[in-house]
Amino acid sequence: MARKFLYFVAFCTVVFIGGRLALAFYPEQLTRLSFTPGGQFEAQPDLAANAYANPDLWFARPGMSGSNPVQWQPEGFRPDPVPVDAAVFFVHPTTYLKKAHWNGPLDDPDARRIGQVMVRANASVFGAAREVWAPRYRQATFGAFVTDAPEARQAQDLAYRDVALAFDAFVAAQPADRPIVLAGHSQGSFILKRLVAEKVAGTPLAQRIAAAYIIGWLVDTRRDLPSMGLPACDRPEQSGCVISYLSFTDNADTAMMRDAYERFAGKSDAAGAASYLCSNPLTGGIGGNAPAARNPGGIVPDAKFEQARLTAALVGASCAADGTLRIGSGPDMGPFVLPGGNYHVYDYALYWQALRQDFARRVAAWQTRR
Template sequence: MARKFLYVVAILIALFIGARIALGFFPQQLTRLTLEPTSRFEPQPVLASNAYADPALWLSRPGITGEDPARWTPEGFVPDGPPIDAAVFFIHPTTYLKRDHWNAPLDDADALKFARVVTRANASVFGRAGEVWVPRYRQATFGAFVSDKPEARQALDLAYADVARAFDLFIAAQPAGRPIVIAGHSQGSYLAKRLTEDKIAGTPLAARLVAVYAIGWVVDPAQDLPRMKLPACAAADQAGCVISYLTFADQADVAMMRDAYRRLAGGAAAQATQILCSNPLTGGLGGSALAAANIGAIVPDVTMQSAKVTPGLVGAACAADGTLRIGEGPDMGPFVLPGGNYHIYDYALYWTNLRQDFARRVAAWQARR
């Protein structure tokens, strides 16, 4: 069984490295040829209103049987306090890297295995929450983010429809007045922004919102925050606000990330993109902090199944272009994208600090009640 799992991990790494090479060394036109699906978009029915009552459609939720990836903790981790009375809705990033379809089939075994791995590394930041819910969904394939075809937007609309269905069940399961958090990474953060606009902004749920962690995707303060009807988090003890950052080594090229955002934003938002830079080491907006303020990154092994807590690994400095810069960048394994893009490790590099950030913001929300 262990050998079979390692074989699957090796395949996933090989697939990712293929995408990595294309993204890092070839122009965007060739990147599209390498990653963009060759088939037409396949219209699919909206999931039934009660579809997410099935525990099989969740990676994490209360009462789940077997391992709960959101409750994972790394080697050397010291428990940091009792459960926190809050419920977190976390949307995992892209784990479907194939070109067969514009959207991942729910029965794709490779995408599911990789989703469990990244949920363990990312959603575990919120592991002290009383409830953490992480839905499976028909995510858009990786190639949708480098494509100019209308199918890319259709694929993301389908992914969003699933996430919105899951969120409705998540909210229905919460007692009145319980604080909630919306969080995601990469594609998950793109969907989290849209979810906040559609389901939170201007509704009674806004009063229950602790924060939106839209990490690993562009949040434009001028375009996105007004639609979300939320401010950026300007202080570590602020609630009802948005946290977002994109992690790069100092010499990294951020053009492709900007282009992906502009492509999907469309309209006026595509013309002038700003990037919100929350500092994960200070809890504030912009600025810089030395590595000594980093109380514990997690550094994974090659299988991405275990990791060690490593204090002082990197600092955090918000650059003039709005990205978060970390110096030359540490050796984190094969998933660092060429040119110093630490996208996969946005959460991992600040894992322990983000756990504390979550606890502080819930306490701030409770204090103002």
């Protein structure tokens, strides 16, 4: 069951890169066959210590030539009058779906093209920031998330090492008094949970975190938050905390998603069942209900995620007992809504303006508490 949820995510991405498959419910065996590499893991050396000094290893960073995807804005949006004095580190989701390798090569043209689109669609939420850095990395192929093979863990570890190296370069470039915001989606958030636990928790850097947007991957309040060393954001003016949610329609069956998380997290040593964080992007707190009227604007993109219109009151937000975010019956967002009422691809888009406001508010709160 867990792999069926992950197949849904893969299906959406495959459609996105041009593979117009029939919308159908495929069995677990076909999922593995379609996406899991058949060869052995290819051990690769770590990138050079100064690799991320190369601008080509970034989708976005200060001083880049050409158009910056983070500065994309939807139709109907009024630009922010004052920049938010913070630096954002954004990790993009999976865009490599091929079976040729366990990790996407940095020169793969499809993964790079779709990565650019994903940064534009998601990281543009942070476009008002003083700086946004979004690294390219040797991401684990989607097949690494639908198998128990040891190669899958090796692929995920390689992806993590690249992102950790990029993060070191990002931090080194920041003034010591500038707040930092961490953000990711899907595989990007999967990596960020580990990065916060290993490189931020218990260090002076933790005091500089204005917020961590771990969106599109589950965060267990009993298991993950203690290791990350950051609390959940339980009020809108709070800083130094974690925001996390996954978007589903009201009638969606989310059991597959929860099972998928357990595959990678393992059995909990904490007392009781897992308790997943459901941040409400319309209230800035945990749980609760907010009607669509409180949504200042989601974006409805075109089929290529190149243009979009900012649409007020697009969806509401209600946290269910299973820790998922429910959005009502779900709007028509185009061809990439996943079967079963899963709006994973649109986690950021549904609440684009609300997240933009949330980001500015939490950075302001961090600056006030200093």
